[in-house]
Amino acid sequence: MSEQENMKEKQEKQGIIRDLITLGVISIVTLTLLYIFPDKKEPVLSTPWNFFIEMMLILPAVMVMLGLFAVWVPKDIVVRYLGKASGVKSIFLALILGALPTGPLYIAFPIASALLKKGAKISNIVVFLSAWACIKVPQEMVELQFLGVRFMLSRLSLTIIFVVIMGIFIEKVIGWREVTKNGC
Template identity: 40%
Template sequence: MTKLTKLIKNYKLIFISIVLYSIAFFTKPEIFFRGLEMTKGFLIEMLEVMPPILIISSLITVWVPSEVIMRNFGKESGIKGKLLSIFTGAISAGPIYAAFPVAQALFLKGASIGNLVIIISSWAVVKIVMFMVESSFLGLSFATTRYVLTIPAILIMGYIMEKLVSREDIIDEIEDKDIVYENEKEVLRDLPNMNCGACGYSNCKAFAEGVIKGEVTIDDCVIRSKAKEYA
């Protein structure tokens, strides 16, 4: 695999976006500039939201014992895990994409796939703040009815996902066992980039340098090893 092919594979969504933007620029300039403005707003929002979310995810990884996550969000957590997952998503703040770093941290600590789906879905559509805003615009009966219908649907979706997707499926998607790293940037692409320090290095960049120097292997990343442990 050439470097260009590897680059395109790793950043295929970015390349697709560039191609689509280029087509729009030459065929519909007004759509191009409108899209550019929306992208700018989205990036600014991400810069405001993501840093604290990543800090929270790192704190979950370092401070919260795996046993606690497994007991409350794991596969054997039962109805308690489902209720806690709904509650976690319902009290969350920030846009839906902020849920994914938190979900990854919980996954690597042993949370079940079903409960992750419930957290992400609750984060998206059953927030407490959303209920207050929704009822003020559309009425209490509308908001209550929608929530009553939405929560069972989320639970069903979590159950189905648990049956269709395994932990191994997720790990295989994010891990390439045959890769040979040529520089720190390539290592960083396969790290969680939470800078938790659990590996003994000050941050993920320092750890990546250690991988290239042969001081450690990428599997010495504590977060990655946790994913394998609970697979």
């Protein structure tokens, strides 16, 4: 096992421990509060219990999708396709590749970094990262489940529009700064 993988595993373990400690603390706080205010038991536990059931109905399925994508889609696929794409089509590609059901955002940073080194367009990288952050397929499904179709669709379409604008804008800003730097 490489050193990098070792470090990743160590971070993963620390993350689990941190989560468990958080869970322990919050459980103690909840139990203490419920002991002091026994009449709060109903409001504190009933709605969250329903949320928990709803979560358990979809979370395993979401994880199965994540697992399938993690094993079947090679990591370098993004770099391969997005590395030298340009034009309107590449923005769509960045949106779709980002939206694939894969892990949390910090996994996307090294991929974006590889894209940057390969000379991919900055607009593509920013759109890819943003799509990864908030247009992910499983995320939209959970949003649909909890907040309804109108909320989900309006937020999704607004996000896509603004993310594309942001990508182009950041590319312009960085390009412009490079020009002024070289000019001096």
